[in-house]
Amino acid sequence: MKLIKPEAHIENQDWTSLLQRLETKGRVCYKSEWRMTDDSAEPFIKFLIQRGHLSVLEHASVSVKFTVDRGVSHEIVRHRIGAYSQESTRFCNYEEDDITLIEPFFFAGGYLKWSAWERACSEAESMYQRLLDSGATAQEARSVLPNSLKTELWATYNLRVWRHFLELRAAKTAHPQMRQVAIPLLLKFKELMPVIFDGIPYDTAFPIKHYAEVIIV
Numbered sequence: 001m002k003l004i005k006p007e008a009h010i011e012n013q014d015w016t017s018l019l020q021r022l023e024t025k026g027r028v029c030y031k032s033e034w035r036m037t038d039d040s041a042e043p044f045i046k047f048l049i050q051r052g053h054l055s056v057l058e059h060a061s062v063s064v065k066f067t068v069d070r071g072v073s074h075e076i077v078r079h080r081i082g083a084y085s086q087e088s089t090r091f092c093n094y095e096e097d098d099i100t101l102i103e104p105f106f107f108a109g110g111y112l113k114w115s116a117w118e119r120a121c122s123e124a125e126s127m128y129q130r131l132l133d134s135g136a137t138a139q140e141a142r143s144v145l146p147n148s149l150k151t152e153l154w155a156t157y158n159l160r161v162w163r164h165f166l167e168l169r170a171a172k173t174a175h176p177q178m179r180q181v182a183i184p185l186l187l188k189f190k191e192l193m194p195v196i197f198d199g200i201p202y203d204t205a206f207p208i209k210h211y212a213e214v215i216i217v
């Protein structure tokens, strides 16, 4: 078994022109295109958000690749307004390599919990191999793979959906492993597009040392 930490990769783009593209769409509502300048996008978008005129944010999308466990990925794909491409346990066969798991950070400090989790996953890995050795296909043998199995998942959402997603998923009420990736992602979005994400709250008590790495690619 290989253990890794969760990550998020943001597909890079020109963040300034993204805001300008939004401004171009929104200005038509007021026929105020003539007011566009090099610095007018941020105040205009701020004005739209304050008025709840959020549909304009749907004109721009951002793609993020999450590396998370199957439990967290299942929560991500509950968000219906987006596009997903996910590593498939039907088509990927983990026979050659060790299975890769996302380390549950909340068990790391306690020997009993950690060893119970590790034993369950190790047994699942052995039984997965045994099923394949007995002639089962990957899509059949996956029945015994653990929830902690690593999965990679591209999610593409428009900016209105990202605001909604992060509001729910970076909150105290979200699962700890979801917060682990959603909070640092929100913080990166706040850096890249402050006018869109500054107003989104998050669980500030979540320990920074457990934040997932967020990389721009």
Ligand SMILES: Cc1cc2nc3c(=O)[nH]c(=O)nc-3n(C[C@H](O)[C@H](O)[C@H](O)COP(=O)(O)OP(=O)(O)OC[C@H]3O[C@@H](n4cnc5c(N)ncnc54)[C@H](O)[C@@H]3O)c2cc1C
Pocket (backbone or CB within 6 Å): 078, 079, 080, 081, 164, 168, 169, 173, 174, 175
């Ligand atoms: C803390 C937490 C606990 C949860 N616990 C559970 C649980 O125990 N069991 C469970 O099944 N799920 C659970 N969920 C998942 C939750 O019910 C939603 O499915 C998930 O958060 C997706 O969000 P959303 O419904 O806002 O919709 P999204 O799919 O993200 O859509 C965004 C918005 O679009 C609108 N929208 C989308 N589709 C429709 C539609 N068909 N009709 C009307 N409006 C629509 C809504 O305004 C919606 O908020 C939980 C989520 C959270 C954050």
